[in-house]
Amino acid sequence: MGFFGNAKPEQQLKKGGRRATALIFGLETMTFISNGVSLFTYFHGYMNFSLTKSATALTNYMGTAFLLPLFAGFISDTYLSRFKTCVIFGCLEVMGYALLAIQAHLKQLRPFPCKDIVTSTANKCESATSSQEAMLFMSLYLVALGTGGIKAALPSLGADQLNDRDPKEAASLSSYFNWYMFFLNLGAIFGVTFVVWINTNQGWDWAFSVCSMAMAVAVLLLSMGHSVYRNNLPMGSPLTRSLQVFVAAIRNRNLPLPANADELHEVHDKEAEQNEILQRTNQFRFLDHAAIVTCSEDTTSSTAGGTWKICTVTQVEETKILVRMLPIILSTVFMNTCLAQLQTFSIQQSTTTNRKIGSFEMPASSIPVIPLTFIFVPLARKFTGIPTGITQLQRVGVGLVLSAISMAVSGIIETHRKKVAIKHAKLDSSGPLPISVFWIGIQYAIFGIADIFTLVGLLEFFYAESSSKMKSLGTAISWCSFAFGY
Structure with a gap:
């Protein structure tokens, strides 16, 4: 297999390894997480944005970063392999962080920082020029594009290392996504502690430089291990x-569905040997009209990929899978709206509290250290008999x-915080309140x-439900609720 992973399909089952994408x-x-929790402070304290503009800029950036996996998933499944997508989009992320580091280092590329809360609230600080804002947002959205590609392709690339034709490896899929979450949380902990400490004590130019170098190392190591990956080739959009x-279902809407499902169009010859064949289901029967055979020319001229007049049953079932995913995505949007509040106003809220632990003062952006737990699943497994403890959708619930x-x-604590501020006459004070x-x-x-x-529930559910031709897109869809929430 070459550097870009152009392996023949028959070679792919001989390769693999779950730990290939861990680092x-x-x-x-x-x-990504270190900047997600810190950029609000950077916008407000160093680019002199107002509180409202800072929150808007952050939520727009985060929302875009979580929406771009749809675009990247389309590119990965259609034109690039998942490995190529990770490498190319990873390089874009490196470039974005490098530009942010340059802007943070050179004073002429940013306004003079205004760290006095009272002064900045009164709009007495130097505002960022249009060119300074343009460079900032260009760099940020280059990072968003890069992280979007990695979020779309990387989980699927890791899961592809498990051969679903091997019962032992297929049973490890849930374990893989648990480990995926473990490394994700481990990186998040380093991000909200180590990287946040750097931007607080050494400067934002150092912090962005560390992010750029970390991503460069990750992309380099990923590239060096290309020979051990199972790398599925793109199969079209x-x-x-x-x-x-x-389109085909609408065109054939007036045609009666055949009583025998075997009369619907499907490809069973050598052309379909390397493709997954999905069985017809009874849901969304209107879409089955797309597979109605109207004449002999339809089946001889159409391929496994389908046309705009007739599609295969497998193609119809793939579409049904996408339709079934929509309610699951919409159910999690409000949850991620809550996350947006925690990453903006709750960070600013923590700056008004006492963050000292002895002689050490915790940076405000280090508050959301994500807790790790591996206790629930083993306990639940004993009661339910399900390998994952509970089903994917139960996890989401x-x-x-x-x-x-x-x-x-959060509402109860904010009420208490305001009472303390009123009691000590510190509603407009920049000093910390006597509350931990x-x-x-x-x-x-x-x-x-x-x-x-x-x-974990969303990633595992969408990967498991997606057909082999839409794994990257299925993974990308799981990030969409984050985008809608922001």
């Missing part, structure tokens, strides 16, 4: 195939309940556990 999981998450189904509890706790930051940490702890349940 880039952690390093990419370390850079799943979005185009789904659009073909809708647990996460949704916990996120609601987190927001309720660990009170705010409670809401982060609860939401962190919710995030573990929901994200």
Whole structure:
């Protein structure tokens, strides 16, 4: 197999290894999460944005970063392999962080920082020029494009290392996504502690430089291991195939469905040997009209990929899978709206509290250290008999309940914080209140556990439900609720 992973299909089952993508999981998450929790402070304290503009800029950036996996998943499944996508988009992320480091280092590329909360609130600080803002947002969205590609392709690339034709490896899929979350959280912990400490004590230019170097190392190591990966080749656009189904179904809407499902169009010859064949289901029967054979020319001229007049049953079933995913995605949007609040106003909220632990002062952006838990699944497995402890959708449900509890706790703590501020006449003071930051940490702890349940459940569910031709897109869809939430 060459550097870009152009392996023959028959070679791929001889390769693999779950740990092949572990390091880039952690390093990419370390850079993305550390900036996700810190950029609000950077916008407000160093680029002199108002509180509202800072929150808007951050949520727009995060939302775009979580929406771009759809684009990257389309590119990965259609034109590039998952390995190529990780390398190319990883390089874009390196470039974005490098540009941010240059802007943070050179004074002429940014306004003079205004760190006085009272002064910045009164709009007496030097505002960023249009060219300075243009460079900032160009760099940020280059990072967003890079992380979007990695989020779309990397989980699927790692899961591809498990041969689903091998019962032992197929049974390890849930374990793989648990380890994926472990490395993701490990990277997040380093991000909100080590990287945040650097930007607080050494400067933002150092922090962005560390992020750029970390991603460069991750991409380099990923590239060096190309010979051990199972790298599935692109099989065409799943979005185009789904659009073909809708168009063909509308065209054939007046034709009766055959009583025998075997009369619907499917490819069973040598052309389909390397492709996954999906069996017809009874849901969304209107879409089955796309596979109605109207004449002999339809089947001889159409291929496994389908046309705009007739599609295969497998193609129709792939479209049904996408339709079934939509309610699951929409159910998690409100949860990620809560996450957006925790990464913006709750960070600013923590700056008004006492963050000292002895002689050490915890940076405000280090508050959302995500907790790790591996206790629940083994315990639940004993009661349910399910290898994952509970099903993927049950995990998502647990996460949704916990996120609601987190927001309720957040409201109670904010009410208490305001009472303390009023009592000590510090509503407009920039000094810390006599209240520990660990009170705010409670809401982060609860939401962190919710995030573990929901994200693992979504990733595993969408990967398992997706056909072999749409694994990257299926993984990308799981990130869309984050984008809608922001």
